[in-house]
Amino acid sequence: MKFQRPKGTRDFLPDEMIKREYVINTIKNVFVAYGFDALETPVFEDWKLLAAKCGEDIKEQIFRFKDKADRELGLRFDLTVPMCRVVANNPQLPKPFKRYAIAPVWRYEEITAGRKREFYQCDIDIVGSSSMEADVECIAAAVDCFKKLGFKKFRIKINNRKVLEGFLQLIKKRIEIETALEFSSLEVFRAIDKLNKIGLDGVKRELKKIGMGEEQINELLKVITIKGSYKDVLEKGKKLLKGIAVAEEGIRELEEIFKFSKIYGISDLLVLDFTLARGIDYYTGPIFEIEVETEKNIGSVAGGGRYDNLIELLGGRPTPATGISLGIERIIEIMKEKKMFDLPETKVKVFVAAVNEKVKEDAIKIAQKLRKENISCQIDLMNRSLTKQLEFADSLGVPYVVVVGKKELDKNVVKIRNMKKREEKEIKIDELVDFLTRLFSSKNSRVESS
């Protein structure tokens, strides 16, 4: 009987893992450079925690189950909610608490080419700081990740939930309608968030469904689609929203973000886009998304925002917080598409081949010597002939084979074969480790260092 892997999941075979590890290590190194520490939480959480503040759409997508003591649990749908639980339950943690987490999450969604039901999130969050510098630091760290990965063209879309809320108040004040439905701001945000997926007409339909009047809808969409430079859009918004307290606070935050972005050297990448809404309920202030340009289209590869109420809602002290999440799967797909990977097929550097059974013991000892020096190597475990051993090494993509033979051993040498160039040369056994160490420290140093 054959068993399939569960729908919506993937296996990552070694060649894929090399790409994943490279991307994850590159990102992790940037996170550590920015002073973020690691935090790890369980894959499942109390169902009530997960359902507390995620919004209806995601609540429906949670993999939910009971343990043998009938406790209601669910697989985490993001890494932010579990982190907030930890912060709420550990008030002793020094603030700001800067943590990163790179781990899988689960959502029962429609499966598409790029979207599975198990996928990685890759988050940094700064907990305890209400300064917009914290938001900008998260964005700057994410930008550095993309630069280190080799991305050249990208932009940072910014908005603020307070400003969106202000626009909604403005519209309600300007255009009074009688409606049977009492809609919430969150419902409006969720509808606007779908703009890229369902287009302007789709958003209009959604807004109508939740109870907004047609005139209100048109006016709202008019004001939030203002285009121009960050400064222009900000000025226009500021004028429109004058006198609406919550919006004025949001505008001030957007000004601060611009100020800090200049210092961090990323202000050129900022695009102020009032249509950016983000799908998750818990955001309270600035929200942001990073997009990269590809030949085919523009893809969002990171997103985040400020969530100043979440920790308190989960039983902690009032604690401001902000963060950004990078979409590793998406990033890897784009990097493959753009042929940005320059990695070996395998981490195995050397195959130690014994010419026959008689020199097997010597071959093992040479392999063990290399391994002690952290030179990745394999040795034949199948009693194969030399030809078959070379074929196997080739099938793995191993770049060098050390050939151990009786004649050479008598001279204290081995042959070393460059599998790409199909060249062989003799080298003294005593000098083998040094030779290979030099060889590999000059090559593929990107992979070595990770």
Next chain:
Amino acid sequence: MKFQRPKGTRDFLPDEMIKREYVINTIKNVFVAYGFDALETPVFEDWKLLAAKCGEDIKEQIFRFKDKADRELGLRFDLTVPMCRVVANNPQLPKPFKRYAIAPVWRYEEITAGRKREFYQCDIDIVGSSSMEADVECIAAAVDCFKKLGFKKFRIKINNRKVLEGFLQLIKKRIEIETALEFSSLEVFRAIDKLNKIGLDGVKRELKKIGMGEEQINELLKVITIKGSYKDVLEKGKKLLKGIAVAEEGIRELEEIFKFSKIYGISDLLVLDFTLARGIDYYTGPIFEIEVETEKNIGSVAGGGRYDNLIELLGGRPTPATGISLGIERIIEIMKEKKMFDLPETKVKVFVAAVNEKVKEDAIKIAQKLRKENISCQIDLMNRSLTKQLEFADSLGVPYVVVVGKKELDKNVVKIRNMKKREEKEIKIDELVDFLTRLFSSKNSRVESS
């Protein structure tokens, strides 16, 4: 409302993560040196796959649930079964397929100090080779992991399921009894496996329960508790089991294991122990456990064995396989107990402190310069006074603070403060990166390299 983390799980805060990452990276580097490639599979699998060959005890412990399309799923209880599914479904993978996996698994067990319901397994497996060299290579790699982690005293317990099966045949032949119960070898193995937990009398009770006669039990326990050097125990077993085909094959395998262990330089650590049974059903040949000595007791820190039928049972071609699993949680507990960790409290190396608001921009720019050079640093995000910034850096355990002040900036210098020694000195801004790079490359290189 406060939310607790689910029973039987743990959160790993940053100071714990530093230990975990150090252990995991050390082990991973050894695995890579031995030529193992990474493989990652989903956290949940088809329920039927998990239930297929795990044994009744573990089957009861699986976290089982349904997805929204009513598919029966379960969280994986080990990493071997999912790997075998991948091999069964990907016959194109070159053999031997050498893979490592370091990831959490879940079992609903009684919670004790050392045992949780979510825990990591850390596996290497060699698929496709029936040679005992493959078993020895796995054991040798595990031994190297323990050496690299700083363990000095340990031993490798070895047995073989074929030999155990042989002893059972011997006993049944020698002592015929009439029993109402038809017991299987697996039931006997499971009972013997509990020896360390429930003692000799406990095992006797278990064996009686499954239907063995008292005389049989006494005879079985007599022959499997033979003590002595590997060679002595092997010779005694060989004599006893002469003529029992399956046992003779097992004995030959144990001889091979000793032969290869000598070449790999680990034969001194081998203990042949016929009472070793291992709890999991799928083993078919050699089984092994590594134990380390601590002040209090001897703890098993790794275990594994050969499972030549599992891949075929899961729908693949007949494929021999063997592997070993390291118990990371256990290893970390012992290393803490024995004070074997010598790691910093945080990976953050530098805190860049601004004397006041006016030099904030300069401080950010210095921090960004350090980050570009992969020097982990934090900067104030709370508008704190200099004193408070130093206190915060101290609370995190950051070893150096760079103090940025107006007077110093005018001279193109900053102060650098050693937080442990409480010493300060001035350094030119242009030379800061070089100075810190030299400083940190000489110190804590164990953490840096990971």
